[in-house]
Amino acid sequence: MIECHGVTYRSKGPGRTILDGVSFTIPAGQWVSIVGANGSGKSTLLKLIDGLSLPSDGVLSMGGTILTRDSAYMIRRQAGIVFQNPENQFIGQTVLDDIVFGLENRALSREVMHERLQTYAGQLGVSELLYRHPSTLSGGQMQRAALAAVLAMEPEVLLLDEVTSMLDGEGRSEILDILRDLHATGRYTVVAVTHDIEEMLASDRLLALHDGTIVADGAPKVVLSDEALCRKLSIQLPFTRRLAIALEARGIDVRGSWEEKELMDALWR
Amino acid sequence: MKMTIPLGRYIETDSPLHKLDPRAKVIAMFLYLAIILMMSSLYWLAITAVLTVVVLGLTRIPYQVFIRSLKPLRFLIMFIFVFPIIFHEHDIMDGVVQGTLMAGRMTLFILFTAILTYTTQTARLTQGLECLLQPFRRLGVSPEKWSLMINLALRFIPTIIEEAKVVLKAQASRGVDFAERSWRAKASALIPLLVPITVNTFRRAQDLTDSMEARGFVPGMPRTSYYELVWKGQDTWFIAGCSLFLLCSLAWRLLLPF
Amino acid sequence: MAIRLEQVTYRYEDKHARSSDPVLRDLSTQLEGGRFTVICGPPGSGKSTLLQLLNGILLPSEGCVHVLDYRIEAGQKLKGANELRRKVGLVFQFPERQFFEATVREDMMFGPLCFGASREEADRLAIEVCRQLGMEEAILDASPHTLSGGQLRKAAIGAVLTADPDILVLDEPTASLDAASREGLLVFLRRWCDMEGKSIILVTHRLDEVLPYADEYIVLRNGKILFQGDPTRLLASIDTLEGYGIDVPQVMRLLVRFAKHYGVELPATGRTLYDVEKIADYMSEVLKGRDRYEDDDPTRSVYRDRFATA
Numbered sequence: 045m046i047e048c049h050g051v052t053y054r055s056k057g058p059g060r061t062i063l064d065g066v067s068f069t070i071p072a073g074q075w076v077s078i079v080g081a082n083g084s085g086k087s088t089l090l091k092l093i094d095g096l097s098l099p100s101d102g103v104l105s106m107g108g109t110i111l112t113r114d115s116a117y118m119i120r121r122q123a124g125i126v127f128q129n130p131e132n133q134f135i136g137q138t139v140l141d142d143i144v145f146g147l148e149n150r151a152l153s154r155e156v157m158h159e160r161l162q163t164y165a166g167q168l169g170v171s172e173l174l175y176r177h178p179s180t181l182s183g184g185q186m187q188r189a190a191l192a193a194v195l196a197m198e199p200e201v202l203l204l205d206e207v208t209s210m211l212d213g214e215g216r217s218e219i220l221d222i223l224r225d226l227h228a229t230g231r232y233t234v235v236a237v238t239h240d241i242e243e244m245l246a247s248d249r250l251l252a253l254h255d256g257t258i259v260a261d262g263a264p265k266v267v268l269s270d271e272a273l274c275r276k277l278s279i280q281l282p283f284t285r286r287l288a289i290a291l292e293a294r295g296i297d298v299r300g301s302w303e304e305k306e307l308m309d310a311l312w313r
Numbered sequence: 314m315k316m317t318i319p320l321g322r323y324i325e326t327d328s329p330l331h332k333l334d335p336r337a338k339v340i341a342m343f344l345y346l347a348i349i350l351m352m353s354s355l356y357w358l359a360i361t362a363v364l365t366v367v368v369l370g371l372t373r374i375p376y377q378v379f380i381r382s383l384k385p386l387r388f389l390i391m392f393i394f395v396f397p398i399i400f401h402e403h404d405i406m407d408g409v410v411q412g413t414l415m416a417g418r419m420t421l422f423i424l425f426t427a428i429l430t431y432t433t434q435t436a437r438l439t440q441g442l443e444c445l446l447q448p449f450r451r452l453g454v455s456p457e458k459w460s461l462m463i464n465l466a467l468r469f470i471p472t473i474i475e476e477a478k479v480v481l482k483a484q485a486s487r488g489v490d491f492a493e494r495s496w497r498a499k500a501s502a503l504i505p506l507l508v509p510i511t512v513n514t515f516r517r518a519q520d521l522t523d524s525m526e527a528r529g530f531v532p533g534m535p536r537t538s539y540y541e542l543v544w545k546g547q548d549t550w551f552i553a554g555c556s557l558f559l560l561c562s563l564a565w566r567l568l569l570p571f
Numbered sequence: 572m573a574i575r576l577e578q579v580t581y582r583y584e585d586k587h588a589r590s591s592d593p594v595l596r597d598l599s600t601q602l603e604g605g606r607f608t609v610i611c612g613p614p615g616s617g618k619s620t621l622l623q624l625l626n627g628i629l630l631p632s633e634g635c636v637h638v639l640d641y642r643i644e645a646g647q648k649l650k651g652a653n654e655l656r657r658k659v660g661l662v663f664q665f666p667e668r669q670f671f672e673a674t675v676r677e678d679m680m681f682g683p684l685c686f687g688a689s690r691e692e693a694d695r696l697a698i699e700v701c702r703q704l705g706m707e708e709a710i711l712d713a714s715p716h717t718l719s720g721g722q723l724r725k726a727a728i729g730a731v732l733t734a735d736p737d738i739l740v741l742d743e744p745t746a747s748l749d750a751a752s753r754e755g756l757l758v759f760l761r762r763w764c765d766m767e768g769k770s771i772i773l774v775t776h777r778l779d780e781v782l783p784y785a786d787e788y789i790v791l792r793n794g795k796i797l798f799q800g801d802p803t804r805l806l807a808s809i810d811t812l813e814g815y816g817i818d819v820p821q822v823m824r825l826l827v828r829f830a831k832h833y834g835v836e837l838p839a840t841g842r843t844l845y846d847v848e849k850i851a852d853y854m855s856e857v858l859k860g861r862d863r864y865e866d867d868d869p870t871r872s873v874y875r876d877r878f879a880t881a
Contacts, residue, residue, distance in 0.1 A: 133521070279749075
């Protein structure tokens, strides 16, 4: 679905190389987490995938379409992107206006817009909020509305840039549940830049970036088992996992558990 | 904690004015403005005031709400009333007449604007305005750009106000004394407030353009609209009524001595 | 060096609503000086409002707030507001949004200058705080826009620290930071609190992060105090808190259930308990003790004796 070959991105101005020779392939329906310390190029990569910028070198493609200045528009039609700050991507004066904004851009008919509005606002639980001004919404509600707006355009690819990092615990678990549901439908390829361990563990694959290059690519639990790597990426494992590792080092069999319940089951003799 | 938006708040009631097409209301606004500006007689002021109050009643919004809309500008209205009395041209009665006329005009204008904003959702107003500006395309006006600008401003003004409140509190916590006496100090106290807001607004603009482009917005490309503006018979009657009133105003002004 | 709230109620004044629900209701409490206090609770429980009452940015609608030697009373003008704000440094959420000077140095000097320090004095304070925060002096001459997330946050907090407050009040200081930056910041805050005469009051929704550092916890809900106590009391109250819908950290649940299941006592109940290696040592000793003496009389286990309940 998404292909990246030797992609390099140099920023204008100081000429810093943000991405250097990045290559990977993402099949349709996969949920990929992109991780790494701040400044490793994660957000830039996401914007390149969406065609919001062009690479300095290398080839990017989505659904078979190679990214060029002219094809960027086509690529953006296949993907929907949600950014980190819920406030700065909310265009409409009400949730309804924001959700239909993308549909109006596509010059869809009123009937189609209405149908999609009902479907996706319902799916994301924002039907009650349709006539509210964004300044009256919580962060979690705004992110759900942003997701509804993106899903309403029926993309094949969902690109998420740290969508939960500015939310509190409740907001974060709301979004995570929604992501799990969306993934389960099999209709979306999800590429999510994230710092959230729970989100990483829920995804299919972890792509770790460091200083603009890929340093790890594999199943989340496998990649995160590398302690040195985690430190390099500034990732801290959840408490239960760290405890499990420490117990293993002391000869206690924890049966490789990651979750609290698993660990308790292993420890309760 | 999120606050309610005081700016041009839309109040939902089931009144005939709510059902009017926003374009009709915008046109009526301009007609009303003409009526007010041409007014030079206290009698006509009284007649216009009575008619305006009737329209107010039609909105089914309580009168207290409209009185509250005058509150922020009450000192300005009082000043406009008092000024000609003090600096009268001929005699004090003349000053009183002038004062009443000018204060009356101001009050009526504010009330009509309130009627407009309380009975029309702002997004519909801009939609109406965009439609009405179409004929001016030939003069180089881009109705879509204006509409977008106004919509974004209305979207972000409450947010920016909230942010400003936080910045104000944060800088006050750091020792900026906004109650400082000297003008120079007051002016320099503005910098810690304005710079962060401006920087954040620019950053926001960048994020916004990314978001708009990502959702397929291309300036100039044809778009449809979820809301449909339908001009109905009642709209024509409303405009006809306003136009008639304007003609009467003109006639009164030209033909009658008082 | 204490804070005392006497029946404090706070209502937002909304011109369009006749009366609004109080954000804080009849709140009375006392906070000792020199401690690291954590305030937590669900969104809308009044945490941020409470913080803003502590330095007089907000005045209570009813009741009285006593901070250090100052009285902040409802309906009365606050005397000495500026001095109070020097002594109680309030750091809002995302403090880096308030940067307005061209360099970090200028911004860090801003606070002391407002409070009447000379430029030399302010500069000295900026360098001092920079060193305390473990940042290179070169950062002072950088523009805020060039700093990374973690550094930026530290610099922003530093800008409040240069005024040399006695109480530092922070609203979600670790929001949006990556794991290493979060830990680094909390370690710094604990160290700062340990200095003579300093107190910290911190609002967070991530209890698990602050467990190794906090001396006292206050849980707010619907504008009232649901719980106030030290780590030991918190540990003893997790079932009650869970019943109220508070997110109890996994580590606490795990420890309490482990100790209960094996009939042993926890090695500590204060904040020193929350170290992964120490917990692993403790758990493995209990488990090994159990394994080794499974067939024997468990009361004779050396390991069991160490942690046995009375």
